[in-house]
Amino acid sequence: xxxxxxxxxxxxxxxxxxxxxxxxxxxxxxxxxxxxxxxxxxxxxxxxxxxxxxxxxxxxxxxxxxxxxxxxxxxxxxxxxxxxxxxxxxxxxxxxxxxxxxxxxxxxxxxxxxxxxxxxxxxxxxxxxxxxxxxxxxxxxxxxxxxxxxxxxxxxxxxxxxxxxxxxxxxxxxxxxxxxxxxxxxxxxxxxxxxxxxxxxxxxxxxxxxxxxxxxxxxxxxxxxxxxxxxxxxxxxxxxxxxxxxxxxxxxxxxxxxxxxxxxxxxxxxxxxxxxxxxxxxxxxxxxxxxxxx
Amino acid sequence: xxxxxxxxxxxxxxxxxxxxxxxxxxxxxxxxxxxxxxxxxxxxxxxxxxxxxxxxxxxxxxxxxxxxxxxxxxxxxxxxxxxxxxxxxxxxxxxxxxxxxxxxxxxxxxxxxxxxxxxxxxxxxxxxxxxxxxxxxxxxxxxxxxxxxxxxxxxxxxxxxxxxxxxxxxxxxxxxxxxxxxxxxxxxxxxxxxxxxxxxxxxxxxxxxxxxxxxxxxxxxxxxxxxxxxxxxxxxxxxxxxxxxxxxxxxxxxxxxxxxxxxxxxxxxxxxxxxxxxxxxxxxxxxxxxxxxxxxx
Amino acid sequence: xxxxxxxxxxxxxxxxxxxxxxxxxxxxxxxxxxxxxxxxxxxxxxxxxxxxxxxxxxxxxxxxxxxxxxxxxxxxxxxxxxxxxxxxxxxxxxxxxxxxxxxxxxxxxxxxxxxxxxxxxxxxxxxxxxxxxxxxxxxxxxxxxxxxxxxxxxxxxxxxxxxxxxxxxxxxxxxxxxxxxxxxxxxxxxxxxxxxxxxxxxxxxxxxxxxxxxxxxxxxxxxxxxxxxxxxxxxxxxxxxxxxxxxxxxxxxxxxxxxxxxxxxxxxxxxxxxxxxxxxxxxxxxxxxxxxxxxxxxxxxxxxxxxxxxxxxxxxxxxxxxxxxxxxxxxxxxxxxxxxxxxxxxxxxxxxxxxxxxxxx
Numbered sequence: 001x002x003x004x005x006x007x008x009x010x011x012x013x014x015x016x017x018x019x020x021x022x023x024x025x026x027x028x029x030x031x032x033x034x035x036x037x038x039x040x041x042x043x044x045x046x047x048x049x050x051x052x053x054x055x056x057x058x059x060x061x062x063x064x065x066x067x068x069x070x071x072x073x074x075x076x077x078x079x080x081x082x083x084x085x086x087x088x089x090x091x092x093x094x095x096x097x098x099x100x101x102x103x104x105x106x107x108x109x110x111x112x113x114x115x116x117x118x119x120x121x122x123x124x125x126x127x128x129x130x131x132x133x134x135x136x137x138x139x140x141x142x143x144x145x146x147x148x149x150x151x152x153x154x155x156x157x158x159x160x161x162x163x164x165x166x167x168x169x170x171x172x173x174x175x176x177x178x179x180x181x182x183x184x185x186x187x188x189x190x191x192x193x194x195x196x197x198x199x200x201x202x203x204x205x206x207x208x209x210x211x212x213x214x215x216x217x218x219x220x221x222x223x224x225x226x227x228x229x230x231x232x233x234x235x236x237x238x239x240x241x242x243x244x245x246x247x248x249x250x251x252x253x254x255x256x257x258x259x260x261x262x263x264x265x266x267x268x269x270x271x272x273x274x275x276x277x278x279x280x281x282x283x284x285x286x287x288x289x290x291x292x293x294x
Numbered sequence: 295x296x297x298x299x300x301x302x303x304x305x306x307x308x309x310x311x312x313x314x315x316x317x318x319x320x321x322x323x324x325x326x327x328x329x330x331x332x333x334x335x336x337x338x339x340x341x342x343x344x345x346x347x348x349x350x351x352x353x354x355x356x357x358x359x360x361x362x363x364x365x366x367x368x369x370x371x372x373x374x375x376x377x378x379x380x381x382x383x384x385x386x387x388x389x390x391x392x393x394x395x396x397x398x399x400x401x402x403x404x405x406x407x408x409x410x411x412x413x414x415x416x417x418x419x420x421x422x423x424x425x426x427x428x429x430x431x432x433x434x435x436x437x438x439x440x441x442x443x444x445x446x447x448x449x450x451x452x453x454x455x456x457x458x459x460x461x462x463x464x465x466x467x468x469x470x471x472x473x474x475x476x477x478x479x480x481x482x483x484x485x486x487x488x489x490x491x492x493x494x495x496x497x498x499x500x501x502x503x504x505x506x507x508x509x510x511x512x513x514x515x516x517x518x519x520x521x522x523x524x525x526x527x528x529x530x531x532x533x534x535x536x537x538x539x540x541x542x543x544x545x546x547x548x549x550x551x552x553x554x555x556x557x558x559x560x561x562x563x564x565x566x567x568x569x570x571x572x573x574x575x576x577x578x579x580x581x582x583x584x585x586x587x588x589x590x591x
Numbered sequence: 592x593x594x595x596x597x598x599x600x601x602x603x604x605x606x607x608x609x610x611x612x613x614x615x616x617x618x619x620x621x622x623x624x625x626x627x628x629x630x631x632x633x634x635x636x637x638x639x640x641x642x643x644x645x646x647x648x649x650x651x652x653x654x655x656x657x658x659x660x661x662x663x664x665x666x667x668x669x670x671x672x673x674x675x676x677x678x679x680x681x682x683x684x685x686x687x688x689x690x691x692x693x694x695x696x697x698x699x700x701x702x703x704x705x706x707x708x709x710x711x712x713x714x715x716x717x718x719x720x721x722x723x724x725x726x727x728x729x730x731x732x733x734x735x736x737x738x739x740x741x742x743x744x745x746x747x748x749x750x751x752x753x754x755x756x757x758x759x760x761x762x763x764x765x766x767x768x769x770x771x772x773x774x775x776x777x778x779x780x781x782x783x784x785x786x787x788x789x790x791x792x793x794x795x796x797x798x799x800x801x802x803x804x805x806x807x808x809x810x811x812x813x814x815x816x817x818x819x820x821x822x823x824x825x826x827x828x829x830x831x832x833x834x835x836x837x838x839x840x841x842x843x844x845x846x847x848x849x850x851x852x853x854x855x856x857x858x859x860x861x862x863x864x865x866x867x868x869x870x871x872x873x874x875x876x877x878x879x880x881x882x883x884x885x886x887x888x889x890x891x892x893x894x895x896x897x898x899x900x901x902x903x904x905x906x907x908x909x910x911x912x913x914x915x916x917x918x919x920x921x922x923x924x925x926x927x928x929x930x931x932x933x934x935x936x937x938x939x940x941x942x943x944x945x946x947x948x949x950x951x952x
Contacts (some may be wrong), residue, residue: 013412017420020405022463024420028427038437048517087325094322103409108326109576111333112571114524116578118539119566122546123332126324126339126555127352127585136350175538187677187750190644194693195738196665205690209681231524252433253525263435269433280429284422287365294333305649307661 034274039267045260056267069246072158077226079159083166084222087233088173093203095174096181105113106178110171112260117168121235124164125151154244157237161245164236169225173218180206180214222282227272248272307352340560342485347555363554367561371554372488373536380561383541387521387568389452390537394459401460402512403451403505406471407497411483419473421542428465431585450532459520467512471582474508475501499586507579514576515583518569538565594653595620595778595921596641596746601650603633603802610636611747612800613650619653620745621776625793629825633749634782634804638700641780642748643667655745658941665695667746674751676731678723684734685719685893688741702741709740736771754890765791777808787828790814798822815941817922820949825871829907832917834872838944838952846872846939849913853890858938861951870952873943878906879919885936893932904920910935 034273040051056220060066091109095102127133127174130149138146184207208215230249237245248268253264335352340363342356350391403410405424409417437534439458442447448457486496502509527537536544542565546558572578596618603611611633618624626634639645641652643664653661659667678687688709692702711715713733723731732752739747749768753761770794772779783789788812789796798805798813798821806818811930817823823831836846836853844855855873885891894917898909906923909916910933919935927933944952 010412010414013408014414015407016404017414017417020399020408020464020468021420024423024427027461027847028423029431031435031442032430034438034441035434047901064296072374090321091325092327094318096320099318099322105322105326108329108572110581110584111570112329113575113584114569115370115566116524116539116569117544119562120526122542122562123336125546126517126559127332127335129555132347132350132555133352137352140350156513160344166381167329171329172584175581184678185675187675188679190639190642190664190740191671191673191679193644194642194664194671195661195694195742197691197694201694206681208678209318212681217536228431231539234524239546249431249433253436253529256437257529264846265433266437269437270432273434276429276431277426279340282467284425284429291442303658303660304651305660306646 020095023203036270036273037130037265038060039270040261041263043076043262043266045262046186056263059262060267060271061075061265065243065246066248066251068243069251070271071250072245073226073229073247074159075192076229077223078171079162080165080226081219083162084170084173085218087166088218089177091170091174092181095178104115106174109174109207112168113171115168117229117231118235120168121161121162121232124160124167125236128160151237152241154241157241157245161169161233165229165232168232176218177211184210198226220279223279225277227276246247256282303429306394309312313341316407334374336559336563336566340367340556340563342556344552344554344556351548363556363560366554367545367557371545371557372532372548373541374548380538380541380545380564381587383536383538384564386531386535388536390416390455390459390531390535391517391520394456394520395513397456398460398463398516399512402464402467403471403502403509404497405464406473408493409472409499410475411480411496415518424465424468425588428469432462435573436526440529449493450530451536452535454532455526455530455535458526459523462526463516463519470508470515471492471505471510474505478504492583510576511579513571516571521568563587593723594618595655596780597624597651597653597742598641599653601637601640602648603636603645603654604648604790609802610640611640611647614802616793616802616804618778618780619794620737620778620832623772623781623794625781625783625789625796626799627774627786627789627796627825628799628805630784632799634784634799636651637799637803638748638750638782639895642656642669642671646777653762669746669748670742671748672739672752673730673748674754674811676723676735676755678731678734678738680723683722684726684737687723687734689737691738692741705743706782709737712740712771713737727950728790731766732756733767734770736768740775745778746773747777749779751782751784753783758914761785761788766880768792784869786828788928791824798825816951817873817943818951820873820945823945827875829918829920830878831873831875832919834874834912834915836870836872837856837868838870846870846944848872851892851913853939854946855939857889857930857938858942858944859940860871860944861907864923866946871945871947871949873945874937875941876918876920878941879935879937881919881921881933881935883930888936888938891934891936893934896927896929896931896933897925901931
């Protein structure tokens with residue numbers, strides 16, 4: 001009897017949670033499981049459940065386009081996250097130094113974040129245009145040997161993508177870091193001044209360690225967006241020149257759409273999922289599940 | 295030495311603009327230039343004639359301001375097979391965004407409310423899965439969703455793309471509302487229950503009126519997010535529901551013969567206009583949305 | 592003669608908002624001065640100006656005979672203890688104590704010596720390897736004091752150091768700070784809004800309100816001869832009774848309240864002297880006697896009891912004196928009941944009288 005009343009007591013709440021239940025279980029568990037299952041099959045255009053073990057994974061890792069994609073992602077990820085963190089932190093510090101027109105600068109640094117990756121990619125594609133872009137302007141000024149057309153070179157194109165991504169994403173990091181800095185007890189600053197600790201040392205030895213949680217959050221967020229990077233590359237380089245700026249996300253989409261190879265696409269998607277789970281699992285557990293219980 | 299100083303040291307120390315201060319503003323201005331230049335270039339390029347663009351003066355102001363490129367981008371540029379400009383994409387994006395935002399914010403609000411006040415068994419686990427979902431790469435989920443939508447026959451329709459946006463928006467919106475409701479005093483909820491109010495009554499009469507600011511944050515976050523989406527629109531939009539971002543990319547990539555840079559930039563501005571307007575008009579809410587929805591990356 | 596700290600014509604304003612207005616305080620070497628006042632009275636601001644963390648708009652700050660108005664905090668010869676402790680959270684206690692010295696380039700041996708001494712004085716030796724997060728509130732505050740101590744300075748500044756602690760710990764640390772002052776005999780300036788802390792710790796108290804110094808005197812004088820109505824009301828708990836009375840001249844001047852006359856002969860008027868007219872007559876609840884004792888005092892009257900509040904050590908009684916609210920303290924062993932008429936009495940010599948402007952007469 002008691003159990004029954006408990007079951008009925010928040011029935012409305014349970015009914016209202018059905019869409020959430022379907023999304024959480026149906027999409028984020030079943031769909032993911034379905035994708036992973038497909039990676040062990042020989043599916044081409046349509047799903048076909050004959051299990052063939054790890055064949056697709058072996059093929060995947062012997063495919064140049066995939067290994068280049070992964071390599072690009074690593075370079076892109078390290079540079080993008082590194083630059084975002086460093087520049088974002090410096091900008092946050094500058095803004096936090098009690099400056100005039102703080103609001104104006106903050107607005108300027110953050111607005112690219114409101115733009116889509118497609119827009120970002122197209123703007124920077126134009127800025128980096130070899131014939132009419134920045135390179136041309138500088139050369140016309142008299143510096144004939146100036147080179148700044150990374151998108152035309154297989155070697156440097158990925159760095160062009162990094163620049164665009166940093167331009168778009170640094171504002172967010174600045175925002176997070178600024179919130180972190182503003183959250184620091186003002187008396188810490190006073191104590192450091194009374195102790196006679198120079199500003200840069202205060203930042204390096206006291207403030208940065210204090211905002212470590214913010215930095216961790218920033219890295220996790222950026223790492224996630226690195227794994228997902230797709231539209232930026234599609235818009236800015238289309239993966240080229242050749243396959244020089246291919247990325248895993250694009251590999252997956254291309255393979256299950258135009259290339260009609262669902263199984264290898266799903267193997268690639270599973271590979272993308274892996275680092276996310278390893279990286280985010282503990283973080284989510286820590287931030288949401290454990291804290292909710294406490 | 296101290297003696298002479300003593301005689302004058304009174305009140306405020308005379309301010310000298312220190313070198314460090316100059317350096318600080320110098321760095322700020324340089325950074326601001328880096329962030330503003332692309333916007334500037336985009337705008338001036340779109341206002342030039344194609345002949346002037348070809349002169350290669352990227353940073354120069356247009357000699358004669360013309361909106362021809364804008365008009366062409368809006369109504370007659372080619373987006374693949376058709377040449378109707380980007381306006382059909384605008385209409386599609388508005389449709390997709392409005393419907394998706396309304397449904398996903400409502401769902402998220404109900405979820406957040408149920409999770410924070412009606413803690414039934416398994417609520418934490420459910421929420422944990424949902425938050426993890428915010429991080430799952432779309433690529434790991436998209437294909438099964440395509441298969442599913444084909445089965446029930448909504449693939450490529452407005453309903454299909456709205457559903458996908460609701461699914462991928464749910465974790466973050468739920469999170470925002472849950473955190474907001476968790477910050478409200480529990481007594482409020484208890485008092486309402488003692489007064490005999492039920493699940494929906496409390497939600498509609500008490501919680502929603504208190505949630506106007508956070509709803510605004512959620513709406514802004516979702517609007518910019520969905521408007522800026524490319525991947526989901528490309529895959530799920532079918533032929534009739536391609537959003538503006540997809541058509542924009544088509545305009546730029548499908549240029550026969552001459553590349554019309556001014557038209558491309560005009561189309562880019564038109565696509566960027568909505569999120570930019572939201573950003574500049576809503577400032578504080580946008581930043582709040584970022585803080586709350588930072589997980590979206 | 593050199594003072595420990597000397598504040599001369601100090602003013603501070605933010606735009607049109609004046610926070611400190613032409614303030615003058617001389618603090619003796621080795622003196623314990625408490626800055627007391629309600630929040631927003633400028634006491635913390637003043638301390639920050641002394642520390643050099645805020646710039647004065649006008650006036651001078653002298654420390655140990657030097658004009659330090661334009662000097663950096665680290666060069667002023669001060670140590671400071673903050674309300675939030677402001678310990679560096681990622682450093683051990685030892686590192687917290689030594690970091691400032693290290694940065695200033697002091698020799699390792701000297702640093703070790705100073706840290707050891709501070710740790711000994713404050714009895715925090717066992718905590719040296721821990722981090723602030725692993726310490727209790729009281730321990731953290733000790734470390735914060737230690738950080739000021741290792742700087743080996745003449746002047747200690749305390750900015751509400753005990754406000755974040757619970758009542759019991761606050762009382763303990765209060766005594767410790769007093770011991771510390773006796774042992775070190777440095778000049779100490781201590782900001783608080785807690786009158787008990789002020790009364791117990793201070794050699795002298797400076798009471799501030801709205802950026803203006805109200806009274807600067809020993810705790811006893813401030814308690815028994817408050818310079819104005821604000822000070823009288825701020826010090827003492829429960830607060831002083833204020834009766835609106837009429838001061839009437841004559842051979843035997845009296846305070847007239849309704850149909851009652853309180854003799855004014857015993858009251859020693861301030862230099863400002865006697866001024867007939869409406870005045871405020873202040874009596875502390877603890878200066879009121881009841882029953883037989885009341886009869887022996889120069890003034891006594893019957894009043895009705897309205898509310899009785901037992902407070903443990905004693906009991907507070909709310910009554911009405913010629914229609915005006917009046918409280919007094921009695922022993923907790925009593926047999927009063929609400930509604931009773933009771934005889935109360937007090938000595939006008941111990942009262943405080945204020946003119947309509949609030950200044951002491």
